[in-house]
């Protein structure tokens with residue numbers, strides 16, 4: 001799933017390609033992705049793109065006073081086409097194409113979603129705050145006003161909740177998902193299960209620096225890359241996320257994972273949990 005750094009880079013890449021271009025036509029192949037009906041999707045046809053920005057993990061295409069907001073979810077992605085096919089796409093369960101945006105220079109944008117679990121979401125609104133997922137976002141960790149004091153207050157408020165869940169909850173802090181929360185906690189050398197309210201001043205400083213440095217470095221690396229290059233870039237720079245069984249790049253210990261119903265987290269025991277593996281209910285159930 002694209003998170004803050006990838007969506008930031010996508011917004012920048014798309015801004016360069018879409019700004020001042022007119023949207024000529026929008027073809028929708030996956031109707032379930034469109035979550036709004038007023039204004040209709042067709043209201044975007046004939047508009048000029050003014051800007052492309054990011055809210056948390058949402059992309060926002062600004063066009064003549066309207067906004068097309070996109071949440072790519074787990075398997076959604078964007079593919080740029082220098083020339084779009086002239087035949088409109090047919091709705092199909094096999095084709096990952098969800099939406100195609102055609103521009104006045106015959107180039108265009110395919111928004112795709114792979115896999116069977118469809119969660120790509122698209123909203124046409126007059127104000128991005130009309131999108132519930134955007135209106136409820138917590139502060140963005142990359143803006144200047146996200147100070148160490150702001151993080152400290154958030155952690156105090158979350159109290160006994162575990163850091164892993166606090167970091168990736170969009171209503172608490174915007175833009176961090178499963179991958180970067182693993183990476184941030186590894187950089188901060190903290191257990192994913194550590195209670196948010198239990199950090200001392202030194203630990204708060206460490207976690208704050210880990211958030212800004214991890215995301216900042218990923219944004220820096222992703223900047224200027226095209227959509228097609230972003231996934232590989234993200235994957236090749238992760239220290240623990242998605243690397244179960246491989247060596248921790250910091251200490252050489254084996255990266256371990258804890259599985260949940262529909263996700264998993266990865267961590268390094270030596271760096272993060274005093275050398276002790278965390279209990280994995282699914283694994284212990286299998287071993288019984």
Ligand SMILES: [Zn+2]
Pocket residue numbers: 248249250251252253268269270271272
């Ligand atoms: Zn390690």
